[in-house]
Every structure is written in C-alpha cells, then in structure tokens.
Amino acid sequence: MLSFLLIILVSIFFMGLVIRTKSLASGRKGPGILQPMKDIVRLWKKGSVYSTTTSIIFRIAPTVYFSSIIMAILMIPHGNQPGIISFGGDFVLFAYILALGKFLMIISALDTGSSFEGMGASREALFSMLVEPAFFIIMGSLALFTGHTSFYDMFSVLNYGSYISYLIGALSTFVLILIAMIENSRMPVDDPKTHLELTMIHEVMILDNSGFDLGVILYCTPLKFAMYGALIANFFIGSLPLQISLPLFFAIQIVFAVTVGILESFMARFRMSHNPQFIFILTSVSLLIFFGVLLVLGKFI
Amino acid sequence: MEKILIEIINLLAVFSLITLPFLNSKRLGIVALVTITIQVLISFALVFLVFTHGNVEYYYQGSFITGNIPIRIDYLSVWFILLISFTFLTGAWYGFQYMKKYQEQTSNLQLHAISYILTFTALIDICIVQNAIVFLLVWEIMAFGSFILIIFEHYKKETLRAGINFLVQSHISILFLTLSFIWVKVKTGSFDFATITSYSALHPSMGIGLFIFLFIGFAIKAGFVPFHTWLPLAHPAAPAHISGVMSGVIIKIGIFGILRMLTLIKTDFIIIGYFILIISVISGLYGVILAIIQHNLKKLLAYHSIENIGIIGIGIGLGCLGLGHENQWLVVAGFGGALLHTLNHSLFKSLLFYSAGNVYQFTHTMNIESLGGLLKKMPHSAYLFLIGSLAICGLPPFNGFVSEFFIYSGLFKGLTSNQFTLTLTMLFSIVALVLIGGLALICFTKAFGIVFLGTNRTEIKADKYFEKPLHFYPLYLIALIILVLGLLPFLFSSTLLKIIGLFQINSGTITIGFMDRTLTNLTVIGAYSFAFIILTGIVFFVRWLIIKRRTSKADLTWGCGYVGETKKAQYTASSFIRSYRKLVEPLLYIKKKKIGAKGIYPNSLKHITHPYDRIESYLIDKPIYLFRRILNRFAFLQNGNIQSYILYGFVFLVAAILFPIFISKIMVFIHLLNQL
Numbered sequence: 001m002l003s004f005l006l007i008i009l010v011s012i013f014f015m016g017l018v019i020r021t022k023s024l025a026s027g028r029k030g031p032g033i034l035q036p037m038k039d040i041v042r043l044w045k046k047g048s049v050y051s052t053t054t055s056i057i058f059r060i061a062p063t064v065y066f067s068s069i070i071m072a073i074l075m076i077p078h079g080n081q082p083g084i085i086s087f088g089g090d091f092v093l094f095a096y097i098l099a100l101g102k103f104l105m106i107i108s109a110l111d112t113g114s115s116f117e118g119m120g121a122s123r124e125a126l127f128s129m130l131v132e133p134a135f136f137i138i139m140g141s142l143a144l145f146t147g148h149t150s151f152y153d154m155f156s157v158l159n160y161g162s163y164i165s166y167l168i169g170a171l172s173t174f175v176l177i178l179i180a181m182i183e184n185s186r187m188p189v190d191d192p193k194t195h196l197e198l199t200m201i202h203e204v205m206i207l208d209n210s211g212f213d214l215g216v217i218l219y220c221t222p223l224k225f226a227m228y229g230a231l232i233a234n235f236f237i238g239s240l241p242l243q244i245s246l247p248l249f250f251a252i253q254i255v256f257a258v259t260v261g262i263l264e265s266f267m268a269r270f271r272m273s274h275n276p277q278f279i280f281i282l283t284s285v286s287l288l289i290f291f292g293v294l295l296v297l298g299k300f301i
Numbered sequence: 302m303e304k305i306l307i308e309i310i311n312l313l314a315v316f317s318l319i320t321l322p323f324l325n326s327k328r329l330g331i332v333a334l335v336t337i338t339i340q341v342l343i344s345f346a347l348v349f350l351v352f353t354h355g356n357v358e359y360y361y362q363g364s365f366i367t368g369n370i371p372i373r374i375d376y377l378s379v380w381f382i383l384l385i386s387f388t389f390l391t392g393a394w395y396g397f398q399y400m401k402k403y404q405e406q407t408s409n410l411q412l413h414a415i416s417y418i419l420t421f422t423a424l425i426d427i428c429i430v431q432n433a434i435v436f437l438l439v440w441e442i443m444a445f446g447s448f449i450l451i452i453f454e455h456y457k458k459e460t461l462r463a464g465i466n467f468l469v470q471s472h473i474s475i476l477f478l479t480l481s482f483i484w485v486k487v488k489t490g491s492f493d494f495a496t497i498t499s500y501s502a503l504h505p506s507m508g509i510g511l512f513i514f515l516f517i518g519f520a521i522k523a524g525f526v527p528f529h530t531w532l533p534l535a536h537p538a539a540p541a542h543i544s545g546v547m548s549g550v551i552i553k554i555g556i557f558g559i560l561r562m563l564t565l566i567k568t569d570f571i572i573i574g575y576f577i578l579i580i581s582v583i584s585g586l587y588g589v590i591l592a593i594i595q596h597n598l599k600k601l602l603a604y605h606s607i608e609n610i611g612i613i614g615i616g617i618g619l620g621c622l623g624l625g626h627e628n629q630w631l632v633v634a635g636f637g638g639a640l641l642h643t644l645n646h647s648l649f650k651s652l653l654f655y656s657a658g659n660v661y662q663f664t665h666t667m668n669i670e671s672l673g674g675l676l677k678k679m680p681h682s683a684y685l686f687l688i689g690s691l692a693i694c695g696l697p698p699f700n701g702f703v704s705e706f707f708i709y710s711g712l713f714k715g716l717t718s719n720q721f722t723l724t725l726t727m728l729f730s731i732v733a734l735v736l737i738g739g740l741a742l743i744c745f746t747k748a749f750g751i752v753f754l755g756t757n758r759t760e761i762k763a764d765k766y767f768e769k770p771l772h773f774y775p776l777y778l779i780a781l782i783i784l785v786l787g788l789l790p791f792l793f794s795s796t797l798l799k800i801i802g803l804f805q806i807n808s809g810t811i812t813i814g815f816m817d818r819t820l821t822n823l824t825v826i827g828a829y830s831f832a833f834i835i836l837t838g839i840v841f842f843v844r845w846l847i848i849k850r851r852t853s854k855a856d857l858t859w860g861c862g863y864v865g866e867t868k869k870a871q872y873t874a875s876s877f878i879r880s881y882r883k884l885v886e887p888l889l890y891i892k893k894k895k896i897g898a899k900g901i902y903p904n905s906l907k908h909i910t911h912p913y914d915r916i917e918s919y920l921i922d923k924p925i926y927l928f929r930r931i932l933n934r935f936a937f938l939q940n941g942n943i944q945s946y947i948l949y950g951f952v953f954l955v956a957a958i959l960f961p962i963f964i965s966k967i968m969v970f971i972h973l974l975n976q977l
Binding site for chain 2 (some may be wrong): 027045047048049050051052053055063089092093095099106110112113115116123126129130136140144149180207270272273283290294300
C-alpha cells in the first residue's frame with residue numbers, strides 16, 4: 001500500500017522535473033514542476049472527438065491501458081513492505097499485464113485506419129517485443145541471486161557482498177533506466193517533442209485520442225516512469241527502516257528524473273532502423289548481469 | 302460400465318457408416334450432428350466416471366496376430382478424451398452451418414460426415430488401446446479420415462496437393478511408429494504396451510533410442526520443427542471447422558503419444574528432457590517467426606499451432622528434467638503447464654479458426670491484405686477473434702496466461718538449481734518463451750488489427766451478411782470456457798495432479814502431498830486475473846462518471862489536414878511488419894517480385910511477396926527434386942507398351958529364381974577357396 005501511494009505521489013511531479021531539467025539545460029527558466037500534471041487535468045475536463053472509422057476498441061483501449069499500469073504498480077514493493085499483490089512469479093504477471101495494455105493500445109491505433117498510427121503501432125509492437133527479454137533476464141538473475149521468485153522476496157533479501165555484486169546493481173539500474181526510456185518512448189529511441197509524425201512512435205499512436213482518454217494516456221507516462229523508478233529504488237533500499245528508506249526513495253526518483261532530463265537534453269534520437277540494435281544491447285548487458293550473478297554464487301563450472 | 306460406453310461409441314460410428322450413405326444432405330446433417338453429439342455426451346460420461354472411480358483396465362480376446370488386446374483407460378487418456386470430445390462437439394455444431402452452402406454435393410458431404418465421425422471415434426480409441434497393432438490400425442483410420450476431411454474441396458488443385466502431402470507425411474509418421482513397435486515386439490515378443498516398460502527398464506540406454514524413434518513418429522503428427530511442413534499446407538486447404546478440429550486436437554494426439562510413451566518408458570529422463578526442450582524451443586520460435594509474415598489468415602494460424610506445440614513441448618521437456626533431477630516443482634509446473642496448455646490451445650485455436658471461417662464465408666478470401674474493417678460488419682466474430690487472440694498471446698485474464706505462467710514458474714525454479722547446464726538451459730528457454738510471447742503479440746495485433754479494424758482495403762464482393770446464431774453460439778461456448786479457465790484454474794488442479802502422478806516418479810523425495818501445495822501456489826494466479834478484471838471495472842466506472850457530463854462528437858480520422866478517401870492510405874499487414882521483417886530477413890525465405898518506378902512518369906508499381914519456409918525447401922523440396930532427377934533417368938521404362946511390361950515381369954521372375962541359386966554357387970566357390 002505504501003509503495004502504491006509513493007508511486008502515485010512521485011508520478012505527479014516526475015514529468016515536471018524532467019521538463020525543468022531539460023529547460024535548465026537549454027538555458028531557459030522553464031515551467032513549474034506541476035505544469036505537466038495541470039495539462040493532464042485540463043485534458044480530463046475536456047470533451048472528446050472520436051473518429052468515425054473507430055469502433056468500441058478505440059474507446060476502451062486507453063482505460064484498459066491505464067488499469068494495466070495500475071495493476072502493475074500494485075505489485076511493486078517498497079523495501080520490506082510488500083506490494084498489495086505479491087506472490088511467487090509475480091513479475092511474470094507484471095510483464096504480461098503491461099503487455100495486455102500495450103496490445104489494446106496497438107490495435108486501437110490500427111482502429112483509426114490512419115497510416116501514421118499504423119506506423120507507430122508497428123514500431124511500438126516491435127520495440128516492446130525486443131525489450132522484454134532484458135527485463136526477464138534481470139528478474140531471472142535476481143531469482144538466481146536470492147533464490148526467490150517474487151518482487152518482495154527478491155528485494156528484501158537482496159544484499160551486496162562482493163564488488164561484483166555492486167557491479168550487478170549498477171548494471172541493473174542502467175538497464176532498467178533504459179527499459180523505462182524505451183517503454184515510455186523517450187529519447188534515444190523516440191523523441192516525444194518531434195514535430196513530424198513520420199518519426200514518432202508512441203506520440204503518433206495517440207494522434208486521434210482526445211479529451212479524457214488522451215489525458216489518461218498522457219498520465220500513464222509519469223506513472224510508468226515512477227513505477228520503474230520505484231523498481232530501481234528497490235535495488236538500493238533493501239531492508240532499511242522506513243525513516244531512511246523514504247528519503248532514499250524520493251532521492252532516487254529525483255535523480256532518476258534529472259537523469260532522464262539530462263539524457264534527453266544531450267542525446268540525439270537514433271535513426272529508426274538503428275533502434276533494434278540498440279535494444280539488443282540491453283539484452284546482452286542483462287546477460288552480463290546474469291553471468292555476474294553466476295560468478296558471485298560460484299556456480300560457473 | 303466404462304466398457305459398455307466405449308462399445309456404444311464405436312457402435313455408433315459403425316451405425317453412421319451404414320446409414321449415412323442413404324440420406325439426402327438435409328437429413329444427413331441432422332443425423333450426423335445427433336450421432337456426434339451422443340458420442341460426445343457418452344465420452345463426457347466416461348471422463349467423469351474415470352475421474353471419480355479411478356483407472357479402468359480390461360482385455361479383449363484378440364486374434365492370433367494381435368494377441369490379447371488390453372484396454373487401459375487412465376487419467377491421461379480421459380484428459381485427452383475430454384478435450385478431443387469438446388472440440389469435436391463445437392466443430393460439428395459450427396460445421397453444420399458452414400457446410401450448408403455445399404448442400405448440393407450430397408455424396409461428398411456423406412463422405413465428409415462419415416469421416417468426421419470415424420476420425421473422432423478413432424481418436425478416442427487411440428487414447429485407450431494399448432496393443433501396438435490395434436493402435437496402428439486406429440491410427441491409420443484417424444490419418445485416413447483426416448485426409449478425407451482435408452480434401453473436401455478436392456476439385457481445387459491446391460487442396461488435393463495439400464491433402465496428398467498430408468497423407469504422405471502421416472505415413473512417414475506411421476512408418477516410424479511401426480518400426481519402433483516392431484523393435485519392442487522382436488525384443489520382447491508381445492505387442493502389449495506394458496512390455497515397453499519392462500524392456501526399457503532392463504536396457505535403459507536402448508530406451509533412449511526407442512524413445513527418439515517414437516518421438517519422431519509422434520512429432521510428425523504434432524508438428525514439431527522440422528517435421529511441421531504438412532501443417533501450414535493442410536490447414537488453409539481444409540474447411541474452417543476441420544482446420545479448427547485438426548489444429549485443436551488432431552495434432553494434439555501426437556502430444557498424447559509422447560506423454561503416453563513417457564509414462565511407459567523407464568530411462569534417463571535428463572537426456573530426453575534436454576532433447577525435447579531444444580526441439581520445442583526451436584519449434585516455438587520458428588513457428589511464430591514464420592507466422593508473422595504470412596498473408597493468409599489460416600496459414601498464419603497454422604504456423605501459430607507449431608509455436609504452441611513448441612510451448613507445450615517446453616513444458617514436457619521441463620517435466621522430464623524434473624523427473625531426472627527429482628525436482629517436484631519442475632515436474633508439476635512442466636507437465637501441469639503442458640497438459641493445461643494442450644487443453645487451452647485446443648480451445649482458443651479452434652475459436653480462432655472458426656471465426657476465421659466466418660470471415661471466409663463473408664468475404665470469400667483469406668488474404669489479410671485485402672480485408673479490413675470487418676468489426677462493423679460482423680461484430681460477433683470480431684470480438685470472438687479478439688478473445689482468441691488475447692488468449693493465444695498468453696495475456697491475462699485468459700487461459701493461455703495460466704499455462705504459460707505454470708511453465709514460467711517451472712523455468713524460474715529450475716534456474717535456481719545447482720547444475721550449471723540446467724541453469725543455462727533454463728535461462729535460454731525463458732528468453733525463448735519471452736520472445737515467443739512478444740512475437741505472438743506482433744502477430745495477433747497484425748491479424749486482428751488489419752482484418753477487423755480500420756476500413757476495408759479493397760472492394761469485397763461480400764454477401765449481405767447475416768450472423769446467424771449457429772455462426773457464433775458454439776464459439777461463445779468456447780469463449781466462456783476460455784474465461785473460466787483463466788479465472789478459476791484451480792478447478793482443474795486435482796485433475797492435473799492425478800495425471801502428473803502417472804509419470805514415473807520413482808523416488809521418495811517427490812510426493813503427491815507436496816505437489817498439491819505447489820499446484821495451489823500456481824493456480825492462485827486466477828485470483829489475480831480476477832482482481833485485474835475488477836480493477837478495470839472500477840476504472841471504467843470512474844471514467845463513465847467523469848465523461849457522462851462531457852461532450853463527445855464524431856469526425857474524420859486525423860490525416861494531417863487531408864480529408865479525402867483514405868482507404869488505400871491505411872497501413873497494410875506488410876507495412877505493419879516491415880521493420881520486423883527486415884530484422885529477421887536472414888532466417889526467412891521470401892520470394893519477391895518487384896517492379897519499381899522507372900522513368901519520369903512511372904505508371905504501374907508492383908511488389909509481390911510470397912513467404913516460404915526455409916526448412917521446407919531444404920528438407921522436402923531439395924530431396925524431392927534430386928529424387929526426381931535420378932528417377933527421371935528410368936522414365937523410359939514406363940513406355941506404355943504392354944509387351945515390355947510383361948518382359949519386366951518375366952525378367953523379375955527369372956532374377957528372383959536365379960539370384961538365390963547364383964548366391965549359393967558363389968558361396969560354394971568361396972568355401973572351395975577357403976579349403977585350399
């Protein structure tokens with residue numbers, strides 16, 4: 001319960017921090033930290049326009065997408081406080097629930113019959129397929145490292161002994177940050193601020209959404225960021241008591257947001273055809289983590 | 302009691318064989334439907350009896366060729382009888398309306414109905430007969446029956462080609478089975494399956510060889526790569542209900558065979574486990590990689606069957622490794638996942654094929670590229686296809702997720718073991734399973750999105766449609782069971798436990814009591830799927846509360862300011878998978894024909910692609926081509942001249958008589974030399 005509330009809280013100011021960092025990096029003052037959230041709330045108050053080509057799929061998809069992310073957040077623990085849902089193998093459900101939301105968003109993009117949205121849908125489907133193995137290998141490494149198979153058990157047992165295990169923590173953080181960037185279609189893979197439909201991924205999928213539904217979809221981005229931020233934070237919190245873990249959690253989320261902002265300010269977007277190679281790197285880095293774990297446990301023959 | 306039920310089922314098949322040829326098409330349909338329904342109800346009763354009262358074993362006095370014919374009905378048999386019966390029932394009800402437009406082809410329909418009933422009966426018998434000769438006999442009836450079912454539209458050249466391909470490959474499968482049964486017979490002198498156990502217990506190393514022989518035989522039926530090549534040809538050629546039944550259960554009889562042999566053979570399960578696991582991972586990946594690039598909806602679904610057979614195989618391999626390493630988690634998760642996925646796949650694959658059949662009846666084409674926007678014209682089929690797609694991608698809250706979750710938990714448990722090879726194998730199986738899931742997502746977003754959403758891509762000369770109740774009632778029944786299995790998987794946990802108990806658990810460390818707890822841990826997943834549904838319901842309610850006061854209007858899709866006709870500007874299936882195709886190009890074999898833009902005013906551009914199967918071209922086409930080249934040299938022998946044929950006969954007879962004499966003379970000569 002605690003971790004759920006924390007993630008919701010962080011999601012409110014996360015994008016604001018990212019945008020603020022970006023504007024400071026480009027020499028502007030930038031909007032207030034709550035501005036992105038205010039934009040979303042304004043969208044929630046608006047009416048909507050639906051394309052005549054669309055069917056009911058288009059209307060239900062954003063809501064299911066949103067609830068899939070909420071469901072995923074419910075599974076994330078906070079140090080030694082388990083998430084609301086916690087059982088052996090819960091990260092499988094975590095990944096598959098997110099995939100369900102994605103499935104519906106992809107078909108809702110195809111539902112509009114627009115060529116742009118089809119393009120975005122195609123890319124989203126491919127990239128999310130490519131990014132999945134990295135996540136599962138990290139979770140497999142953690143399962144191997146701790147001998148447990150649920151988020152809560154893995155993170156509460158996690159402790160760092162040797163130098164290699166620090167390396168494992170650092171690499172996992174790196175991979176999770178990049179997974180978060182790809183899942184949210186941010187900079188090295190996709191540029192949310194681009195003005196050209198041909199080069200977008202996620203933004204082009206939601207060209208036809210408006211009003212409340214658009215607000216819901218836009219709110220999903222900070223939610224997902226905060227969710228992955230909480231996962232990263234769990235790597236460091238371990239079984240620390242609350243008075244240390246709470247400030248640490250916020251510090252990590254803020255550092256995460258600033259990192260995202262800095263990455264977006266100083267990195268250029270890849271060519272679309274180079275994205276798969278980039279995403280494959282994640283899988284190989286996570287394989288490195290796996291072998292690191294084998295090394296720590298002395299299981300190499 | 303069970304004996305009588307089995308006999309009634311078989312007698313009903315004989316009865317249909319006698320009566321159906323004398324009926325006209327209208328009565329024929331009704332009689333066939335009633336017969337198959339009664340047969341299915343009886344087999345449901347049989348399933349219920351065995352699950353409540355335990356295994357049944359009795360013998361028939363066979364002839365001097367077959368020896369005693371043992372009939373053993375255990376939990377594994379009835380599990381497969383259950384899923385076969387259900388799919389055949391829905392198939393019959395769906396097929397009843399599907400066949401209406403062929404009403405004037407009375408004799409063809411008679412043959413079709415008889416084969417349908419015979420195939421069903423043969424499948425039931427395969428599950429219970431444990432005498433090698435009788436087993437091969439019913440297997441042959443099943444293979445031949447499904448051949449006739451496939452070639453219903455035999456006046457089409459493509460269909461006949463696919464059918465004959467199927468027939469040939471089924472008989473290669475039978476050849477392997479025959480050889481391995483002969484092997485056992487020669488070594489033990491009996492056709493009873495029980496001798497397999499005693500033989501392999503004495504010679505465990507021989508057991509592996511025997512198992513691989515049997516595995517190849519059954520794998521051809523099941524469609525494991527590289528024995529899959531008949532599958533993508535046969536499915537599109539058959540009528541929709543036959544494709545559904547074939548993909549749903551007829552290929553599963555191969556899985557049944559493998560599982561049955563695993564319960565019988567006593568040997569080194571670790572080697573067998575790795576063997577099955579590797580083949581299954583390859584099948585799963587290869588099936589889905591090829592499924593994505595298909596243009597034909599039914600062919601796409603057929604390749605997906607190969608993928609799902611791969612997933613089932615991963616479960617079986619995992620279970621075998623569990624037996625070898627005496628790890629009960631792996632046994633429960635592996636075999637439990639495989640058995641459950643067999644049931645699940647029979648449900649959602651038949652659902653997908655039936656709804657694809659509705660699409661075919663409406664549009665008369667299966668080419669994905671020319672379809673589009675069907676959701677508005679045939680909403681029931683569209684929603685049913687969507688449910689099937691979500692389930693086959695293994696997404697919660699549907700049943701596919703439950704079985705994949707079983708297999709995932711088994712793999713993650715295996716990961717934490719102490720053997721390095723096992724850990725590494727598990728890791729790569731996990732990566733493979735994840736990739737299979739992700740690729741399935743691409744595949745079915747493409748299939749559903751392009752076929753049912755957007756607007757129509759070409760002008761289709763469609764009938765005035767009409768979704769009649771029989772088009773979708775049997776399908777809704779399947780969809781309901783899919784949802785029930787997804788939400789309440791614990792309903793089947795005691796059943797699964799009984800079946801898992803059949804495998805050769807020969808050590809004290811694995812006990813049924815512990816397995817019960819493990820299975821409870823696994824089936825809890827249904828509760829969370831249920832929680833997700835409730836959560837989504839709440840979110841929808843909140844949304845409804847908020848937007849009911851907001852305005853909502855309809856307008857055109859945003860086209861960057863362009864407001865004209867956009868039908869042709871829509872994304873197509875090929876463009877949807879283009880970036881994927883570029884990525885996996887080295888693995889694929891696509892025949893391309895391209896006419897690019899030439900000159901200042903190019904008028905016609907063309908780009909045609911025909912996806913083909915690389916394994917098929919190497920394993921089937923190349924050898925056939927070489928055979929042909931060699932055999933063509935002897936084509937002069939077939940000159941149509943009766944005198945020369947008589948001459949061949951004469952030459953043969955002379956050779957047959959003289960050859961032994963000649964050999965014996967040589968032997969005498971060699972003896973002579975030896976004595977010198």
